[in-house]
Amino acid sequence: MTQSGIQVSKELAELFSDAVSTGNYRLIRVSIDNESLVSSKTLEVNNSWNDDFVGVQESLEEKIPCYILYRLDTKSPSGDYEWIFLSYVPDDAKVRDKTLYASTRATLTKELGDYRFVDSMHGTAITEFSLKEYEKHKRHKNADAPLTQREKELAEVKAAEASASSYSTSARKSHVAGIAFPLSDEATAAVKSLNQSESDFNLVQLSLDVKNERIELDSTSKIDIDQLANTISSEAPRFSFFAYEHTHEGQDFRSTVFIYTCPTSSKIRERMLYSSCRGSVISYGESECGLTIAKKLETSDPNDLTKSYILEELHPPSEVAPKLAFSRPRPPGRRGGGPV
Template sequence: MSHQTGITADEELQSFFGQHKQDHRLIKVSIKEEKLVLADSATPQGTWEDDYDAMVLPALEEKQPCYILYRLDSMNELGYEWIFLAYSPDFAPVREKMLYAATRATVKKTFGGGQIREEVFGTVPTDVSFSGYKAHVVAQSAAAPLTFAEEELKLVKETETNHHINVNSKHQTVQGVAFPISDEVLNSVERLRQGAVNYVQIRIDLENETIELDNCEDTDAESLNSRFPTDHARYHLFLYQHSHEGDYLQSLVFLYSNPEYKCPIKERMLYSSCKSTLLDALESQMHLEITKKLEVSVGSDIVNDQYLYDEVHPPKNVAKRAFDKPKGPTRKGPKRLTKPAVNE
């Protein structure tokens, strides 16, 4: 979810959006003195394809972020459809980039989100050029490949049976063991969903076979390692707040911490068996949108901000070199140690 800065459009920009935007092909918006202002505009000269690079590229500045609204020739029930371009060059001041990223949603809301057909983010001119826009459209229409774990989760969700989860229920819904969930866990998860806290730690009561709350308080990514018990397994829900491609995001991460041989075998088996049913309850019954599910070993100190960022936003298009077939011998048969005799 995006955070807001409190910056709003000045009277000139609001009036322009309300009365003149349909007559223009391009509208450039900037932030000046903590206000959204009209920086530039242009009327149509040809088709939207012909006008695109001729209008968009000259409007960009080398080290200055901006928003550009570009009008298409297609229409919907609200009027012309638009492309929203958020340009934030790499060499712009960090404060400027953060300010523009956090105000992005306000611009779309002020303009009218129902008329925006596509949204493109760029850090260099080629990202928001006509060819860059076409590449964006192709990428958006392509289905993302699923990992083996995602395929397995999809299959489980397609075959599962929904049920009501509360402290008195104990039913089998998906493969694994289902223990009843305490009211404390339900209340804490609801607070997490509403953003009142950003971290919840959950444990299994081995004697009573119930899911109980262990901890519910704010923390940060760099402190997560210190919250993993060294002799017991635990489940963790962490609301990871970070910036990605110009947007501030909050991604919900589920972690299963496992101290391995320091934890009793029975406990490890129960935590492993209950994980899928607990996740099912969190997502299906409690309506949590979990971005990433991770299993980590306690004591490795790998869980930090960079680790979570790489897991939530894995690198794209990483080419893997194919395995080279070993070369065969350069000659056939064993090497001769003596020269053959020469017949006189």
């Protein structure tokens, strides 16, 4: 399913971060409003999760799609409460709304942290979201065939992300959803150096050390913009910070660009972990390393990172200024989306 480009609002990210850290909220209803994912209703914990489940149906309206984030009473190995994701898209909703909600649900769970949701259920009628129907859904799910290799890999990802969430305190404080592996001292020093115009390099590539649960410095380079595509790894995911000195309309700029690259050949485990760490790496670069990030880009192919594309993203014509928090290249004649 092609994603819609709609993003999680700052307010929703903050609310969910607070809900995860305090455990006070039982339910958060999420709606699409003005091309953004926002909270449209919350319910606090009152009784047990199954007693409170009646609040799900009470939060649904005829013909109006929404998502429900519902907190269980069980906890992950890291001590955080587990959540389930419910998607309600009624058959008689407007066609445009049905399309938007169908194509945006993956974005919502990814931005908030896929690993936080232990189950999901989709339905088209309010009656499908009773406790009885959810328990039926769970019985059916548990009776399914043994896990495929892909499902085993996804289960490993959830376990790895849960163990990593012990590092997520700083991410919660800065309202960044996802997990937060710490940056090594070497990686931190390299990113900070990009603030200095006399630095020996203008490109810093970071990689994820899953075994040691840390973001490591992969490489530093001094390059021209035309060398960017060939310098960033095309074999494995990378977080890159590029300090781009250039002139536009007679004015000199030194613009720091964050680039998340994730080749389609990457393993599922890598793709999920890098995706979940992305927000915390950006936040760390800004709050701890003092960077001002002019643009955030992501792609599955470094060859998309051409000079013309980056200049267009940094200096878009005012009438077509981009709305996305993350931009994905769409060169003519190419198909396919960015990284998961």
